[in-house]
Amino acid sequence: MGNVPSIKKNFKKKARESATTSPSYRVAILGLHNAGKTTLVKRLKMGFGDGLSEGEVDQCRRTMYRNVLEGLPLLLSFLSEKDVQCEDRDVETTIRRFLGSTDLDDEALSIPSHIGLAIDHLCNEPSVSRAIEQNRHEIPVSPSVKWFINQILRITSTSYTMTEKDTLRVYEPTVGVPTTHLYSEKYILEVIEVEDSDEVRNSHISGFGPLILFVVALDEYDKKVDEKNRMHEAISLFEGIVNAERPKKTTVILLLNKFDLFKEKVEAGIPLSNCFPAYTSGTDVSKACKHIIQQFVSRNRNELTVFTHVMQLHNSSHALSLARMAA
Ligand SMILES: Nc1nc2c(ncn2[C@@H]2O[C@H](COP(=O)(O)OP(=O)(O)OP(=O)(O)O)[C@@H](O)[C@H]2O)c(=O)[nH]1
Ligand SMILES: [Mg+2]
Numbered sequence: 001m002g003n004v005p006s007i008k009k010n011f012k013k014k015a016r017e018s019a020t021t022s023p024s025y026r027v028a029i030l031g032l033h034n035a036g037k038t039t040l041v042k043r044l045k046m047g048f049g050d051g052l053s054e055g056e057v058d059q060c061r062r063t064m065y066r067n068v069l070e071g072l073p074l075l076l077s078f079l080s081e082k083d084v085q086c087e088d089r090d091v092e093t094t095i096r097r098f099l100g101s102t103d104l105d106d107e108a109l110s111i112p113s114h115i116g117l118a119i120d121h122l123c124n125e126p127s128v129s130r131a132i133e134q135n136r137h138e139i140p141v142s143p144s145v146k147w148f149i150n151q152i153l154r155i156t157s158t159s160y161t162m163t164e165k166d167t168l169r170v171y172e173p174t175v176g177v178p179t180t181h182l183y184s185e186k187y188i189l190e191v192i193e194v195e196d197s198d199e200v201r202n203s204h205i206s207g208f209g210p211l212i213l214f215v216v217a218l219d220e221y222d223k224k225v226d227e228k229n230r231m232h233e234a235i236s237l238f239e240g241i242v243n244a245e246r247p248k249k250t251t252v253i254l255l256l257n258k259f260d261l262f263k264e265k266v267e268a269g270i271p272l273s274n275c276f277p278a279y280t281s282g283t284d285v286s287k288a289c290k291h292i293i294q295q296f297v298s299r300n301r302n303e304l305t306v307f308t309h310v311m312q313l314h315n316s317s318h319a320l321s322l323a324r325m326a327a
Pocket of ligand 2: 037038039172173174193
């Protein structure tokens with residue numbers, strides 16, 4: 001890594017114009033769904049590129065509303081399973097009616113202020129907010145959607161302008177291998193995000209280049225999909241990638257993301273030992289993190305150079321130190 005020129009903060013337009021003859025370095029970003037790959041690309045664009053385009057921000061705004069409208073029915077079902085009701089029944093009826101009449105694929109998708117008010121009213125009703133707080137790790141709604149719901153009055157206000165923070169919270173599963181170019185005066189970074197599917201990974205494996213960023217959602221150690229533990233799945237994907245036939249000079253940066261959510265879960269007493277029975281250090285976040293790192297790096301039988309970095313992509317200083325490291 002040290003022999004790649006150090007990254008300049010000003011990956012700006014001027015650099016792009018003079019970069020047509022610069023060498024290009026490819027960086028492949030891999031990992032399971034929801035690990036944070038797209039958020040990392042957004043961060044890189046914000047920190048070292050021109051930021052998100054107007055069109056991208058518009059797309060993020062629609063997706064943010066869709067994320068909220070897809071999360072609300074899950075929240076409402078969860079509350080009704082727990083037998084928790086809003087005292088003002090009209091509020092829930094208003095929300096349900098809006099959900100029933102809204103086309104999530106509408107190009108002009110939005111949430112009007114009066115629906116924002118109703119959602120805010122529902123979530124702040126004492127019995128509802130107590131149930132949300134007490135069951136925060138069980139509610140089947142992503143932390144980003146919970147965050148948007150907490151901010152519902154702001155994001156549905158008529159004067160709302162999307163912030164960088166908001167764009168980072170939006171979730172849209174990636175399809176294919178979208179490519180982003182970041183330009184410096186001396187070189188071009190060609191960043192490819194690889195969709196989490198064996199088919200896509202296998203068909204692009206020869207084009208990953210000398211630097212692989214492997215992103216892991218640390219907080220998924222207690223999560224299962226199709227009966228399979230997500231952390232075990234991430235380790236086995238990592239194992240397959242580092243041990244595949246590839247040039248020895250390949251460098252892998254293992255990015256352990258979502259440290260904020262991980263810390264909250266470990267400290268709340270959700271045991272890491274359920275995922276790794278040999279782990280015995282309880283709620284010690286630092287030891288828990290080291291244990292996970294060890295599980296990953298011990299799979300590197302190919303002796304590739306593997307760096308590790310713990311981060312939370314919603315925190316800008318974490319993301320910037322990462323980008324410097326990638327350089
Ligand atoms: N709390 C928290 N949320 C994060 C962090 N990093 C990413 N997220 C959120 O996690 C969700 C998924 O992030 P993405 O970057 O879209 O994940 P991805 O790996 O690209 O997912 P796919 O495209 O489906 O493969 C988004 O809502 C992000 O805002 C983090 O450090 N902390
Ligand atoms: Mg993605």
